[in-house]
Amino acid sequence: MARIIVLLKDIVDLTEMKVDPETxxxxxxxxxxxxSEVDKRALETAIKLKESGEGEVIALxxxxxxxxxxxxxxxxxxxxxxxxxxxxxxAGVDALATSKVLKAAVEKIGDYDLxxxxxxxxxxxxxxxxxxxxxxxDLPQVTYVKEIELGEGALRAVRDLEDVDEVVEVELPAVVAxxxxxxxxxxxxxxxxxxxxxxxxxxxxxxxxxLSAEEVKASSSVEVLKIxxxxxxxxxxxxxxxxxxxxxxxxxxxxxxxxxxxx
Amino acid sequence: xxxxxxxxxxxxEDRGLLIQLLGKGKELADSLGGELNVxxxxxxxxxxxxxxxxxxxxxxxxxxxxxxxFSVEAYKAAFLKAVEASDxxxxxxxxxxxxxxxxxxxAAALDTGCMTECLSLEVDEEGNLVGERxxxxxxxxxxxxxxxxxxxxxxxxxxxxxxxxxxGVGEIVKLxxxxxEPRVKIVERREKAKGDVDLEGAxxxxxxxxxxxxxxxxxxxxxxxxxxxxxxxCSRPISADLGWMEDWIGISGRKVSPKFYLAxxxxxxxxxxxxxxxxxxxxxxxxxxxxxxxxxxxxxLVGDLYAVLPALVKALKEKVx
Numbered sequence: 001m002a003r004i005i006v007l008l009k010d011i012v013d014l015t016e017m018k019v020d021p022e023t024x025x026x027x028x029x030x031x032x033x034x035x036s037e038v039d040k041r042a043l044e045t046a047i048k049l050k051e052s053g054e055g056e057v058i059a060l061x062x063x064x065x066x067x068x069x070x071x072x073x074x075x076x077x078x079x080x081x082x083x084x085x086x087x088x089x090x091a092g093v094d095a096l097a098t099s100k101v102l103k104a105a106v107e108k109i110g111d112y113d114l115x116x117x118x119x120x121x122x123x124x125x126x127x128x129x130x131x132x133x134x135x136x137x138d139l140p141q142v143t144y145v146k147e148i149e150l151g152e153g154a155l156r157a158v159r160d161l162e163d164v165d166e167v168v169e170v171e172l173p174a175v176v177a178x179x180x181x182x183x184x185x186x187x188x189x190x191x192x193x194x195x196x197x198x199x200x201x202x203x204x205x206x207x208x209x210x211l212s213a214e215e216v217k218a219s220s221s222v223e224v225l226k227i228x229x230x231x232x233x234x235x236x237x238x239x240x241x242x243x244x245x246x247x248x249x250x251x252x253x254x255x256x257x258x259x260x261x262x263x
Numbered sequence: 264x265x266x267x268x269x270x271x272x273x274x275x276e277d278r279g280l281l282i283q284l285l286g287k288g289k290e291l292a293d294s295l296g297g298e299l300n301v302x303x304x305x306x307x308x309x310x311x312x313x314x315x316x317x318x319x320x321x322x323x324x325x326x327x328x329x330x331x332x333f334s335v336e337a338y339k340a341a342f343l344k345a346v347e348a349s350d351x352x353x354x355x356x357x358x359x360x361x362x363x364x365x366x367x368x369x370a371a372a373l374d375t376g377c378m379t380e381c382l383s384l385e386v387d388e389e390g391n392l393v394g395e396r397x398x399x400x401x402x403x404x405x406x407x408x409x410x411x412x413x414x415x416x417x418x419x420x421x422x423x424x425x426x427x428x429x430x431g432v433g434e435i436v437k438l439x440x441x442x443x444e445p446r447v448k449i450v451e452r453r454e455k456a457k458g459d460v461d462l463e464g465a466x467x468x469x470x471x472x473x474x475x476x477x478x479x480x481x482x483x484x485x486x487x488x489x490x491x492x493x494x495x496x497c498s499r500p501i502s503a504d505l506g507w508m509e510d511w512i513g514i515s516g517r518k519v520s521p522k523f524y525l526a527x528x529x530x531x532x533x534x535x536x537x538x539x540x541x542x543x544x545x546x547x548x549x550x551x552x553x554x555x556x557x558x559x560x561x562x563x564l565v566g567d568l569y570a571v572l573p574a575l576v577k578a579l580k581e582k583v584x
Binding site: 012014017019026094095096099120122123124125126127128129130131132134135136140141142143144156160161162163164165166167168169170171174177180181219220221222223224225226227228229230232234235236237238239240244245247248249250251252253254255256258259260261 | 335336339359360361363364365366367368370371372374375376377378379380393396397398399400401402403404405406407408409410411446447448449450451452453454455467491503514515522523533540544545546548557558559560561562563564565566567570571574575577578579581582583
């Protein structure tokens with residue numbers, strides 16, 4: 001029986017996030033939050049592993065006030081329980097501090113065989129938390145996983161690297177990061193959505209996992225100074241014509257006048 | 264680790280990328296008033312003397328059979344030795360997939376921060392490292408500062424230029440690394456079919472998206488590519504989901520910056536746009552007048568690609584003649 005901890009992060013829904021045309025800063029206030037896409041696939045991986053044998057899937061997230069609602073989706077998909085570290089004093093900390101908090105939480109949950117998460121969350125794109133957690137827990141890491149199976153006390157996985165697919169084996173416990181290509185996450189049934197609300201969910205602050213929020217915050221060393229959308233400086237000319245031939249001729253003219261054919 | 268560490272240390276298992284890191288690393292070491300050093304790891308390290316001509320003072324070499332595979336724990340052990348031997352204030356690591364996982368693990372071991380895939384890097388007045396990097400799936404650029412040395416940054420390919428070799432003289436220092444027993448065992452390697460290696464440097468790219476209904480229809484685009492002398496790319500679903508092409512263009516795939524980019528039947532997700540943003544001219548052919556790709560295009564042609572592409576090929580052939 002495998003006990004699997006899945007690391008999930010709720011982020012703003014990127015399809016709904018807008019950029020302020022004046023400041024070019026992303027507007028995240030009031031935008032719906034969802035579990036980051038690759039994390040969701042890590043959860044799907046964990047649920048599939050559970051279904052192929054026996055086991056338990058525990059969702060763990062460091063988040064904020066909206067995280068509990070976002071994690072209902074995880075419980076509806078098939079996670080058995082959810083733990084959330086929600087401490088205002090930890091807002092804005094970097095990947096180093098985040099992994100220290102997650103390490104403490106993982107140790108409090110205890111008795112796990114596998115920790116699994118996404119290659120990276122789509123908001124920060126940092127791809128650091130999984131290997132950092134492996135280092136802090138002194139566990140082997142298997143990153144960029146696109147296929148995985150569990151055996152007796154061990155796992156076998158295919159890593160998707162630039163030049164090769166690498167098939168690896170490692171004894172448990174281990175820390176795994178999956179890539180987007182690993183699977184398509186399921187869409188939970190209405191019944192499972194209803195059931196999700198009755199599954200155990202617990203919220204912890206830093207102290208509950210044995211940490212001082214001040215100390216953790218002080219250890220955070222990378223700070224975001226600003227975030228801006230790049231200037232889009234495009235002509236935005238729409239080619240309009242009565243027939244396809246005319247439109248194509250106009251586009252051909254553009255291609256010639258932009259010097260594309262010169263070399 | 265001294266608080267005033269002024270040296271820079273560069274590592275990448277990709278030699279081409281490593282040389283780009285050396286160009287930037289020299290500049291950063293100069294602004295700190297220190298020297299640039301480089302780490303090479305492998306079962307047999309080739310041509311370590313070459314790197315001095317890119318400004319590297321010490322070439323630290325970790326060599327031995329235990330480094331034949333890129334085992335992150337073995338490479339981390341080598342890295343920590345190199346840090347001990349060269350006292351870096353700044354560490355640059357090539358942002359390959361292996362490089363990124365190594366960087367995060369080394370950063371955790373050194374209890375310091377790391378900035379992933381930096382597109383620009385500079386030292387501020389306080390001697391901290393400031394980097395720009397993509398966030399929110401590539402739709403925004405974040406400026407971040409690392410406030411504790413050693414500052415670690417990973418750097419993607421082509422973020423910085425390849426420096427010209429000079430006359431530098433350096434020394435080669437062998438590192439004595441005790442390699443931990445690998446816990447992750449590699450049981451098989453399946454070589455991947457190589458995608459178009461020249462995509463990043465191509466001046467003209469035409470690219471296919473979900474507007475193509477069948478693999479064989481890509482020939483319409485290939486005919487256009489032939490007339491234009493263009494490379495052919497695609498969006499993520501065409502490659503990752505349908506497997507019609509090896510690589511896709513986008514934040515998680517190849518990032519291109521051609522003179523002319525034609526997006527054909529591509530809706531323009533933020534992930535795709537992040538991979539083509541540096542193109543000089545972007546043209547879209549799409550059936551949907553409201554497709555996001557039109558927002559970031561210089562020219563948009565709203566129409567059925569199955570009719571437009573043959574007509575465009577015909578019109579261009581007439582122009583060429």
